[in-house]
Amino acid sequence: MIFSKFNISFLFIIIFLSSCSSMNVTEETVYSGDVKTVQASSTDNEDISYDSQAIFANATVYFDFDKTNLTSKSLQTLKSVVDALNDNSKLNIVLSGHADERGTREYNLALGQRRADTVSQYLILNGVESNRIITKSYGEERPIANGQDEASYAKNRRVQIN
Amino acid sequence: MKKIFLLLIFSNSIFSELILEITEGTEDPYRVAILPFKGDKKLSSELENIIINNLKRSGEFYVFQASDLLSTPDKEENIVFNDFKILNVDYLVMGNITNGDVVYEIYDIGKRSKVRSSTVFGIPNKNRQLAHYISDGIYEEITGIPGISSTKILYVTQENKYRLMVADADGENEQILLESKEPIISPSWSPDSRQVAYVSFETGMAKVFIQNIATGERSVAIENSSQISSPAWSPDGKFLSLTLFQDGNAEIYILNLRNKNLTRLTNHYSIDTESSWSPKGSKIMFTSGRSGSPQLYELDLKKFNSKPKRISFDGNYNAKGSYLPDNEGIVFVHRSNTNFQIAMKYFDENFVRTLTEAKMDESPSISPNGNVIVYAIKDDGMGLLAGVTLSGAKFRLPATKGSVREPSWSGYLR
Numbered sequence: 001m002i003f004s005k006f007n008i009s010f011l012f013i014i015i016f017l018s019s020c021s022s023m024n025v026t027e028e029t030v031y032s033g034d035v036k037t038v039q040a041s042s043t044d045n046e047d048i049s050y051d052s053q054a055i056f057a058n059a060t061v062y063f064d065f066d067k068t069n070l071t072s073k074s075l076q077t078l079k080s081v082v083d084a085l086n087d088n089s090k091l092n093i094v095l096s097g098h099a100d101e102r103g104t105r106e107y108n109l110a111l112g113q114r115r116a117d118t119v120s121q122y123l124i125l126n127g128v129e130s131n132r133i134i135t136k137s138y139g140e141e142r143p144i145a146n147g148q149d150e151a152s153y154a155k156n157r158r159v160q161i162n
Numbered sequence: 163m164k165k166i167f168l169l170l171i172f173s174n175s176i177f178s179e180l181i182l183e184i185t186e187g188t189e190d191p192y193r194v195a196i197l198p199f200k201g202d203k204k205l206s207s208e209l210e211n212i213i214i215n216n217l218k219r220s221g222e223f224y225v226f227q228a229s230d231l232l233s234t235p236d237k238e239e240n241i242v243f244n245d246f247k248i249l250n251v252d253y254l255v256m257g258n259i260t261n262g263d264v265v266y267e268i269y270d271i272g273k274r275s276k277v278r279s280s281t282v283f284g285i286p287n288k289n290r291q292l293a294h295y296i297s298d299g300i301y302e303e304i305t306g307i308p309g310i311s312s313t314k315i316l317y318v319t320q321e322n323k324y325r326l327m328v329a330d331a332d333g334e335n336e337q338i339l340l341e342s343k344e345p346i347i348s349p350s351w352s353p354d355s356r357q358v359a360y361v362s363f364e365t366g367m368a369k370v371f372i373q374n375i376a377t378g379e380r381s382v383a384i385e386n387s388s389q390i391s392s393p394a395w396s397p398d399g400k401f402l403s404l405t406l407f408q409d410g411n412a413e414i415y416i417l418n419l420r421n422k423n424l425t426r427l428t429n430h431y432s433i434d435t436e437s438s439w440s441p442k443g444s445k446i447m448f449t450s451g452r453s454g455s456p457q458l459y460e461l462d463l464k465k466f467n468s469k470p471k472r473i474s475f476d477g478n479y480n481a482k483g484s485y486l487p488d489n490e491g492i493v494f495v496h497r498s499n500t501n502f503q504i505a506m507k508y509f510d511e512n513f514v515r516t517l518t519e520a521k522m523d524e525s526p527s528i529s530p531n532g533n534v535i536v537y538a539i540k541d542d543g544m545g546l547l548a549g550v551t552l553s554g555a556k557f558r559l560p561a562t563k564g565s566v567r568e569p570s571w572s573g574y575l576r
Contacts, residue, residue: 023276024303029283030291031575033314035328036378040342040364066455066479101540102502104482104495104524105347105568106392106405107449107456109361109368110412110433113389117410136367136389137407141345148522148543 063157068114082126097137100153112137119159195226201259212293216311221555246271278303310529314572316349321564333559355572359393403437438484449481456481476514487532527571538567
């Protein structure tokens with residue numbers, strides 16, 4: 001009895017499918033996709049460190065496009081930074097590397113870090129203790145010049161020493 | 163002077179509302195007639211508008227509405243196929259609305275037969291999504307490829323604050339996921355599109371966070387004192403590839419999300435970053451400066467101790483690659499002369515196809531059906547989103563206010 005019922009309904013399905021073999025039948029329910037907004041609480045105290053650190057060692061060095069090597073002008077600047085650090089043994093510094101907006105953001109973040117590391121290595125080679133230096137990168141995220149021209153780009157390819 | 167002017171504009175804006183406009187369509191679109199759905203009149207016209215816009219902006223459809231037609235049948239028996247044939251209509255779509263649910267049917271005019279009957283159950287206050295589901299069903303039936311109207315796009319805006327935003331693929335229904343005073347970069351979806359990973363500078367240096375979209379719960383991907391960036395989910399959702407700077411240089415690692423174990427993938431004194439997974443998760447592509455300029459490399463995760471293989475050779479800047487979902491090729495940022503453009507290379511071809519022609523195009527992201535690439539452009543110094551379909555249609559998602567960048571396309575949500 002049960003078997004015959006099953007057979008009959010099975011037959012109906014077959015007939016239904018064969019009568020409309022080229023038709024698609026679908027059923028679905030809409031996905032709610034709810035979103036919650038979050039506020040990031042900034043713990044970036046860079047501004048405070050700018051103020052509290054002595055300004056003797058504040059300087060900026062610049063780089064060529066996609067380059068991380070120090071130019072002769074940069075070396076001049078860094079010599080005076082070394083002097084300032086040697087004169088003020090309690091002074092610690094943050095080296096933040098930056099890139100211009102050309103090229104991809106993540107590659108530029110890595111490029112900014114390499115620039116900061118290059119400056120750090122120079123300072124360490126010239127006698128500054130490594131534990132006085134913090135390096136980080138902002139990539140292309142914090143330009144100081146907003147133009148889309150070589151003069152602006154050149155200002156943005158930099159390491160800020162604070 | 164210019165600065166003050168910009169500040170005034172920014173202070174007036176809360177959202178960078180995106181408006182989609184098509185700049186170019188395909189040469190040979192499908193010709194589809196959409197009749198108003200019967201039932202709830204208000205909902206019917208709302209759905210009709212969204213569906214027609216979705217189909218038009220795919221660039222692949224020419225849409226006929228009731229006023230363009232010779233007859234507007236109210237049911238199957240009353241369809242006069244010749245009335246549609248004479249207008250060269252390929253398909254006819256009709257539907258019924260009952261209690262917020264929609265049953266729609268698609269007729270093939272050439273075959274004079276019904277080719278699809280679909281039911282979509284709506285939920286309150288999600289009429290746009292209901293319309294997107296119907297659009298995707300129509301798109302899928304006619305083109306043979308799943309539609310992407312019901313998918314979402316993640317992107318970053320910058321005005322006075324940085325915001326991580328999510329919107330429907332048409333730029334509507336924009337919502338804020340995260341607001342921060344510090345930069346947010348590199349947003350990326352989990353494969354199930356329930357979570358996002360991104361880089362936030364809120365702690366003073368780049369860190370990768372993972373955030374649940376529905377609950378807002380968020381945490382750092384891994385506790386580590388170094389800078390961490392460039393997150394990309396493995397296709398099975400179990401791993402996150404990342405760039406860590408703990409070795410004094412950018413190196414790529416794989417993070418096991420369950421036990422937080424880190425496995426180092428690259429070991430080179432030059433920059434290695436921007437990792438992305440092949441569709442089956444067996445390979446990782448990344449950008450490396452090891453040849454002296456940024457180029458794309460590939461690592462085979464299935465082979466023991468495999469060495470990175472260079473896969474880009476054309477030009478001196480090829481970066482941020484991603485795989486096409488069918489694994490037939492890659493899409494990446496390519497510099498030709500001084501311009502940065504979005505380019506594509508199929509694995510079985512030995513040349514690069516540039517897809518865009520502006521000066522500073524970046525951050526390409528591929529739709530889950532592989533048919534559309536959305537990317538960021540700079541227009542007069544202002545960031546906005548643009549797109550190109552593989553069939554040649556082009557569109558823009560310009561922000562009316564603020565600067566928009568780094569689009570990332572979700573997976574299927576249907």
